[in-house]
Amino acid sequence: MNRSAYDRILLKVSGEVLAGDQSFGIEPQFLHSMADQIAEVAKAGVQIAIVIGAGNIFRGMAVAASGANRVTGDVMGMLGTVINSLALGDAIEQKGLRVKVYSNVPMPTVADTFTARDANQALNDGSVVICAGGTGSPFFTTDTAASLKAIELHCDVLLKGTKVDGVYSADPKTNPDAKRFETITHEEVISRDLRVMDTAAFALARDNGLPILVYALDDPEGLMGVLSGKTRSTRVG
Ligand code: UDP
Numbered sequence: 001m002n003r004s005a006y007d008r009i010l011l012k013v014s015g016e017v018l019a020g021d022q023s024f025g026i027e028p029q030f031l032h033s034m035a036d037q038i039a040e041v042a043k044a045g046v047q048i049a050i051v052i053g054a055g056n057i058f059r060g061m062a063v064a065a066s067g068a069n070r071v072t073g074d075v076m077g078m079l080g081t082v083i084n085s086l087a088l089g090d091a092i093e094q095k096g097l098r099v100k101v102y103s104n105v106p107m108p109t110v111a112d113t114f115t116a117r118d119a120n121q122a123l124n125d126g127s128v129v130i131c132a133g134g135t136g137s138p139f140f141t142t143d144t145a146a147s148l149k150a151i152e153l154h155c156d157v158l159l160k161g162t163k164v165d166g167v168y169s170a171d172p173k174t175n176p177d178a179k180r181f182e183t184i185t186h187e188e189v190i191s192r193d194l195r196v197m198d199t200a201a202f203a204l205a206r207d208n209g210l211p212i213l214v215y216a217l218d219d220p221e222g223l224m225g226v227l228s229g230k231t232r233s234t235r236v237g
Contacts, residue, residue, distance in 0.1 A: 008046070013053065037223040116153060143198050167234040215232070
């Protein structure tokens with residue numbers, strides 16, 4: 001039987017994962033595949049907090065590039081994470097689990113406002129916790145929000161799924177000489193500018209001793225494979 005090496009995890013889900021083959025929106029097939037993987041891990045007794053991006057809906061930087069106000073664009077991006085969080089929360093509930101969606105952008109009729117105290121309690125009570133709204137501030141990303149929430153919620157590890165099975169010295173899809181790291185320090189990821197997540201996310205993780213597992217999203221063993229050590233991943237930290 002698969003067993004997780006971790007008791008409490010923070011899973012970062014990028015918006016693009018929910019879009020699947022499409023560039024925009026939410027594809028039910030991919031939404032439910034992610035929810036199935038989360039449910040398998042939760043049913044094995046792992047406490048799960050989730051931070052979702054909004055690349056499938058809106059990115060503030062993309063708007064700013066066409067001359068619009070960056071702060072407004074970022075707020076729109078944060079609202080996009082709320083849409084994704086509600087969709088994933090509902091899909092996880094359909095798998096028979098309890099879910100609490102918290103928002104870092106206060107919107108009381110939609111979700112409870114995030115506090116670490118309430119979210120911690122919900123995790124202890126066995127709910128899957130989804131933290132919507134990123135950090136609640138513009139000029140950040142949901143990768144940074146993922147580091148922040150993982151630290152606030154005392155998670156053992158942050159899981160970051162990517163297109164490849166770990167951290168490489170260069171893009172392995174375009175550079176055949178790219179070397180894969182089994183383990184690497186936060187400092188080295190930052191100094192080599194390896195860009196698996198943004199620098200703020202890694203710096204926060206480094207300063208607070210938060211390990212990060214980078215794994216391939218398309219691995220057939222899914223999340224449980226990563227947590228049980230069956231699937232290849234790079235451990236940062
Ligand atoms: N965003 C923000 N502050 C945050 C997190 C996100 O302003 O703390 C905005 C920002 O515009 C960002 C968008 O929300 O581009 C979507 O988040 P992200 O790009 O991290 O999504 P992902 O790439 O993970 O899908």
